[in-house]
Amino acid sequence: MATPQDLKAAGAIPRRLFFYNGGVLRQRRLRAILNAAGHEPRLGWPGPEDGVMVWGRSPYAARGERVAARHGLPLIRLEDAFLRSVHPGRTGDPPLGLLIDPLGVHFDSAQPSMIERMLATERLDDHAVLARARDGIARLRAAHLSKYNDFDPTLPVPEPGYVLVIDQIRGDASITHGGANEAIFREMLAYARIENPGARIVIKTHPETHAGHRPGHYGRGDCDANTEILDAPVSPWALLEGAIAVYTVSSLMGYEAILAGHKPRVFGQPFYTSWGLTQDENPVPRRERKLTRAQIFAVSHILAPTWFDPCRGRLCSFEEAVDQLEAETRTFREDRLGYVAGGMSLWKRPHLRRIFGRHGPLRFSETPDPARPFLYWASRITPEVEKNNPIRVEDGFLRSRGLGAELVPPLSLVTDRQGIYYDPRRPSDLEALISQEMPPGGRLRAERLIAQLTEARLTKYNLGGAPPGLPEGHRILVPGQVEDDASIRWGAGETCTNAMLLARVREDNPDAIIIFKPHPDVEAGLRPGAISDEDALRFADLILRDADTASLIAAVDEVWTITSGLGFEALLRGKKVTTLGAPFYAGWGLTRDLGPAPQRRTTRPDLLQLAHAALIAYPRYFDPASGLPCPPEVALDRLANGPAPNRGPLNRAGSKLQGVFASYAWLWRRQR
Template identity: 60%
Template sequence: MVGQDDNAAGETSRRLYVYNCGFLTQPRIRRILTLSGYDIRLGKPGPDDLVGVWGQSPTSWRGEAVADRMAAPVLRVEDAFLRSVLPGRAGEPPLGLLLDRRGVHFDPATRSDLEVLLAEHPLDDTALLDRARAGIAALARTHLSKYNSFDPAAPCPEPGYVLVIDQTEGDASVSASRADRNTFLEMLFCAREDHPGARILIKTHPETLAGHRGGHFRDGDLSEGVEFLSDPVSPHDLLEGAIAVYTVSSQMGFEAILAGHNPVVFGQPFYMGWGLTQDRMPLDRRQRDLTRAQMFAAAMILYPHWYDPYRDRLCSFEDATQALAAQARAWREDHAGWVASGMHLWKRAPLQKVFGQHRKVVFEDRADRAALRARRDGRRQMVWASKAEGHDAAFRVEDGFLRSRGLGADLVPPLSLVLDDLGIYYDPRTESRLERLIEASPHLPEDETARADRLIARLTRSRLSKYNIEGAGLPPGLPAGRRILVPGQVEDDASILTGTEDIRTNRALLEAARTANPAAVILYKPHPDVEAGLRDGAVADAQLFADAVLDRTDAMATLDTVDEVWTMTSLMGFEALLRGKSVTCLGTPFYSGWGLTDDRAMPCPRRTARPTLAQLAHAALIGYPRYFDPVTGLACPVEVVVDRLSEGAVPRPSRLNRLLAKAQGLAAGQSWLWR
């Protein structure tokens, strides 16, 4: 059969002759075809060659004519059903392709490879169908569709409406179904007849909204109770509120099936005729009844060739979904633009790369001017979390928990950042977005929990942490016994100032750990920023409480050798949890209070959930941060950053960075540096 899951990438390369310049000028399309086993050529095909055409585009006749003359088979190429964030006419490359040697999926005149899959493939493999069900849920959870330039938070109409889906003029799938404007008018008439008195919404196509192509409905087609819906709302929310769905051949009809509808279909798209639609133009050869999971497995897992833009390879549906979810999240959060405050000069270029890809970030430190600029330009406000006082409407920004290979204090740019609209993760005095994610994490679907388990295993196997600084090995001759690691912190760190009460210094932490564990082996590891001379927190008499002071040692090697960690609020407590260590908290870090740590500080009454470690890790490492790939310059899933950190394909601190960091720290009393 066809598709990435059937190992199309392993086929012997075949020459593919093309007569449409798009195959030559669009690098992503060329690359997917090459990875799928096709060698793109110009000229005259031989008996063992194929001719490539783009679906049934206006230029496809050229290739079809050559193929007829040379008796060469045709490969029809189309965008996959999850295409991109923006419509194709906006210039964004596709995330995958449909490569069909029999026909094209939207044309019922011939049986396409997809139709053969739907008709003949057993579609009874339990693992495949489990993937399909998880995929359906994932698309709904992340609000992914063919195009994704909409805001899931945008309000939908009140539920109870009938949804009539418009399509663009000249749509090849409409022509292939022998439909025209009259078909759309008939569909609207039937919707009104079937649902007298109901509110009817005509959903405008995204390309019509963008001004690329017109639709089939006109203002004069409206009547009482019928209106256009042109707001860029989530198709998933829109379908959830509908009582009926009418379509000619739109992919949204397929999405309506996945949402639990049995749409009324006036054309002959690939998804009609399988017992899941109400067909006004039946196709007699389609007699098989399928479940939603079976249709999804064929159309989304087996049929497409999905592409991984980060690793330059073909990939699974799941990997493609994670890539599109990361890029869609970035567009949805950034497309209106940001006014950023509290960002020191060296941070601005990295922040521009992450948050300014769709509209440049404007930097303005004064709270009143930032608010005015945001209102005037329709932007949102962000502020570095430690500078948030006075910026009441702003999102707080901070480093994520897989940050870089090197310190922020050494001016190494981050690979992950968090945007928090409620508070910030290190301040337990108010609820944060991370806290809300952790509270909800026991309800994660199994596939997402499994993803977090895989991530934990990868992090521990690759020995990755927040900063990934290469340190020295452990000193020889460490005492045997029950070993407790006490990680030092920067003492003016915001997490200490907001998340501790009685124990607020490294010396007090060491003393408390020794008092509670007189017979244990206490190992004290100073914070890297303190060791580097960039921040406060040195303990001159640490040997009074610690059996050994581990200067400049490798953090992960240190964790490997201990049984427990005692901390105020250090992220090393979270990293210790990931590695199966017991953790005692004398402050209130984000990972305390959930039943996974021994909490000696005042409890946080909001934290009532009891997540597993994987669920906590999902919230902290997958759901909360945004990740930036330094190789492609794209928003990416966490797994890509893990790859980059493991491979060393990330920015590293230079000597100039270190000198600049020290100079600015001295000039500003070190108060300007990030935490």
């Protein structure tokens, strides 16, 4: 199947592309995408081997069109890909992908575009590509992703059973170059009423109209007893779900109606009409082929666009672009109201502001604001704070290359409205995610992420070197824990100290090779839980302090733990795990549980479901290089290949002081 890269290789798209629009100079992302695709955007006068690029059919395109015509050079038209960004382009949000078209532009029906040529001539019978297309459609619907995504998928839509009429902004190029005009919108509404007598009609305004940027074609004067205008920023997928018929001129939402299972009535000539998937008032005669939803989506979203990874600064696949858009959209939807944040250490605040303050104000205070969600560091919540229904915040399971107690900032954080993953006394959002069915494409994504983690030998903190040679025999790894840790205080059973854990492991495994790995925070003198070598070696055969966790897990046969996250890391690597407490991964049938696992964990997920919930759906990731929200795959890449964190003397001094306070608090609790 021909792709934009094939066209470039064939010489249809020259390497150097000259432009005559100042907007290209202002749009750094646009230039980055072109550079990544092997092109050089240039100002000046083109040579015989060069091309001219213009933006679609914009008013400024005529300058480049004249230069290309005068010198007989290829004219390349650029347009945003169909998954663009959180906000519309006029807000300054850069695109995630481009359509780099040497033939035309997708919304101009006067001549075939690259997308139309591919739809008309490619075989479109590659089973792997079509499977990706079907998964992609399902994923966009499940995640409520569209071209622009600054809507609220939780907002209610009208009761099902309405006829949906889709408005567009006046003067849009897809109307003027798509065989339509303003009068068509009046005709379309009349058709909707005539063909659906007595039915409720919902007119959906364009996002830029209800945001106040540009007017549409309908107003309150177009309403009657059965007609209403919906200008709320609702999910287009939720709106399409309740429609019994869909009417459009050339809106991209008309294409989404096809993907949602409708056969929309189309009055213009958009790229998706006349392929047998629409009812066409104004068909394009040259489009004679009949296509499936998967075939048209394979072209529009997988084969034709040039997708870009803004974190790693390279071209990427459609699926990787969705990963990124999903991360950015989640950040907007959760953070757009801003927050009040309490219980946050001073050193964490700049990082928290970068992560949670991208779309709304983040104010640090112990006093909640009824108008904004209340974030609170989970381990610091008191009964008094609990009365304010805080959203709990904690480090994620892929955290950093260094310790939180040493003030190394995290790449991932979790937020939880019900509880927190290490507190088994109450349900958590993570428990709910583990219990529910994975979204489309989730199994494959989790499988690849586990493989990537294993290959890169990554764990939560990523410290230490290769382990020494280990004695032959059945090897059991026993990870030490911080003894005042909340997961121990709330999730341990009778076995609640490192000494008790080692004694129990030896009692149940008298002939095993027991390897004790003290917790790095304890070893650093930052948290309580130290056990002398003499006491530890009463039960353990070896004490390994600085060994790399991933290498150590690979070298043992099983892991025994109270509640350590290392048990989860061992599960991901196929190791047998025995728990003596109630960590988040216990009680689901994946571990041997000797501790008090909650009885409410009745479902039986497999390892991929657990991994998807804990590593993909539950945490939020932040890329320190680009400053963007990112998917876990990018965070993993940073942990595997990025530079080690730079800890100055203030970090080291602050971490020691924090450790002193933590030790005093631990002793005070024990004395009580």
